Amino acid sequence: MHDKTIRIAIIGVGNCASSLVQGIHYYRGRDPQDAIGLMHWDIGGYAPGDIEVVAAFDIDRRKLGRDVAEAIFAPPNCTTVFCAEVPPSGTLVRMGRVLDGYSEHMAEYPDARTFLVADAPQPDQAEVVRVLREARADMVLNYLPVGSEEATRFYAECALQAGCGFVNNMPVFIASDPTWAKRFEAAGLPIIGDDIKAQLGATITHRALTDLCRKRGVTIDRTYQLNTGGNTDFLNMLNLSRLKSKKRSKTEAVQSVAAIRFDDENIHVGPSDYVAWQNDNKVCFLRLEGRMFGDVPFNLELRLSVEDSPNSAGVAIDMIRCCKLALDRGEGGVLYPPSAFFCKHPPVQYTDDDAYRLTEAFIDGTWKEKLAEVAAQRAAAGGT
Numbered sequence: 001m002h003d004k005t006i007r008i009a010i011i012g013v014g015n016c017a018s019s020l021v022q023g024i025h026y027y028r029g030r031d032p033q034d035a036i037g038l039m040h041w042d043i044g045g046y047a048p049g050d051i052e053v054v055a056a057f058d059i060d061r062r063k064l065g066r067d068v069a070e071a072i073f074a075p076p077n078c079t080t081v082f083c084a085e086v087p088p089s090g091t092l093v094r095m096g097r098v099l100d101g102y103s104e105h106m107a108e109y110p111d112a113r114t115f116l117v118a119d120a121p122q123p124d125q126a127e128v129v130r131v132l133r134e135a136r137a138d139m140v141l142n143y144l145p146v147g148s149e150e151a152t153r154f155y156a157e158c159a160l161q162a163g164c165g166f167v168n169n170m171p172v173f174i175a176s177d178p179t180w181a182k183r184f185e186a187a188g189l190p191i192i193g194d195d196i197k198a199q200l201g202a203t204i205t206h207r208a209l210t211d212l213c214r215k216r217g218v219t220i221d222r223t224y225q226l227n228t229g230g231n232t233d234f235l236n237m238l239n240l241s242r243l244k245s246k247k248r249s250k251t252e253a254v255q256s257v258a259a260i261r262f263d264d265e266n267i268h269v270g271p272s273d274y275v276a277w278q279n280d281n282k283v284c285f286l287r288l289e290g291r292m293f294g295d296v297p298f299n300l301e302l303r304l305s306v307e308d309s310p311n312s313a314g315v316a317i318d319m320i321r322c323c324k325l326a327l328d329r330g331e332g333g334v335l336y337p338p339s340a341f342f343c344k345h346p347p348v349q350y351t352d353d354d355a356y357r358l359t360e361a362f363i364d365g366t367w368k369e370k371l372a373e374v375a376a377q378r379a380a381a382g383g384t
Contacts (some may be wrong), residue, residue: 004046006324009055009132009164011155012101012143013063013093015079015231015280016169017056018072019313020141022083024051037199037314043321043363044328051320053089054135057096057128057155061118064093075112076232079280079309094131095120101144101151103239106232113235113276125158132162139165139190139323141316146170146233147242156180160187165323168193168343169316171249175334176347185333190326192319192335195249195344198311202227202284203253203344204352205304206269209288211351214259218298220290222266223254227285229271229308230278237271246270249345256349282308315342322362329365336371337362350374 010017028049032041041047053068063071069086071093095118106114123131132140140159144151152172159166160183166174168191174180175193184191197204206225213220228234237243247270254269255261286302322338337358339346350358354374361370 004050006046006051006320007054007136007138008051008320009057009135009137009140010053010068010143011057011096011140012145013056013058013060013068013071014143014145015077015233015309016143016312016316017141018077018079019309020316021053021068021072021086021089022081023310023313023317024048025086026083039199039314039318040321040363043318044325046321046324048317051317053091054137055131056091056093057123058093059096059098059101059117060115061120062116064095064118064120066093067091068093076114078231080307082310091135095122097122097124097128097151097154099148099151099154101148103145103147103236103242105239106235109235113232115232125154125161128155128158129162132158132164137162137164138327139167139320141167141169141320142172143169144172145236145242146246147236147239148172149245160184160189163187163189165190165327166193167191167316167319167323169196169312169319171195171245171345173245173345175339175343176345178347181334181347188330188332190323190332190335192323192338193343194339194346195246196312196315196319197253197342197344198306198308199314200304201306201308201311202282202286202304203250203269205284205302206254206286207257207352209286209300209302210254211257211353213288213290214257218290218292219260220258220262220288222290223262223286223288224268225250225254225270225284225286226268226272227270227282228273228275228278229280229282230274230276231280231308233308234271234274234282238274243270252349253344257351280308282306282311318342322359325363335362337367354378 341355361367
């Protein structure tokens with residue numbers, strides 16, 4: 001490892017982690033002009049291949065004790081293998097803390113489709129902090145299942161105590177919770193969140209179409225986003241009690257760019273069903289109904305099919321490098337521009353155009369000036 005290595009700890013070695021680790025090695029050694037699928041080749045002098053996994057936690061017995069390079073291909077992971085030759089990392093997957101990270105209904109499904117919780121001793125906070133410190137992790141990436149409220153807060157606390165940044169890829173509100181945000185700021189540690197927004201996924205497409213209608217003077221009266229998939233994420237979300245924060249995150253991502261907020265009964269955004277044979281393929285059905293010039297009605301329907309986990313990995317690679325850039329600069333607390341651009345439920349919502357400009361300014365170090373400019377434009381337009 002060279003002096004530009006970014007040392008990450010992964011919580012949850014599932015499909016998303018698999019795509020991330022595969023991607024790190026897939027792009028390592030490639031020429032920038034051949035690097036299809038990345039938003040940025042270079043962020044602060046860091047390329048995708050500069051990332052190393054130095055610690056990993058999971059609760060599935062088929063992954064524990066295995067090198068991360070092997071564990072990412074173990075069941076129930078079912079994402080596309082686009083880089084089969086991942087070299088050993090030297091990092092073994094450790095037993096994690098279960099808490100509410102496992103939903104009991106998943107025990108009713110075949111082993112190849114669900115989590116098999118290990119009976120190994122679970123680490124307490126002191127043990128996780130020790131591992132993070134000894135591994136000299138720069139940051140912790142949270143890939144826990146939707147609904148893991150207690151488990152997410154456990155690992156966020158561990159990151160704070162270990163002196164690590166925190167990248168919250170799932171919809172438990174840490175970055176967008178003022179109490180947690182202030183704690184990370186006081187500790188001088190950066191945080192990006194909450195709930196990763198895929199590279200070209202259902203939510204970003206829904207936002208783009210909603211924003212397009214707003215800019216073109218088209219009124220949307222009602223809309224829905226229905227998603228199906230066959231990975232453990234969709235299986236986990238069959239337990240509707242775990243979906244409160246997920247639905248709120250996805251719905252607010254669309255509401256925030258609408259010309260006028262929809263009444264609750266006129267917007268439905270969220271996972272809809274588990275279809276095992278889809279594996280990691282996610283199919284999204286979007287519908288917008290509204291009125292154009294002269295109150296003449298229109299409707300738009302769209303079907304989007306994507307491999308779910310690689311769709312998030314390119315975004316995660318940028319989040320990791322932005323977090324490291326903040327660490328290098330000594331910036332703590334919420335990183336507002338990357339959170340707005342890369343996440344569905346950031347502390348402050350911006351249009352995707354503004355979030356993009358702010359993130360570019362964050363990367364080149366001028367984001368505070370750009371933030372003041374965007375804030376003035378929003379105030380002039382009657383926003384906040």
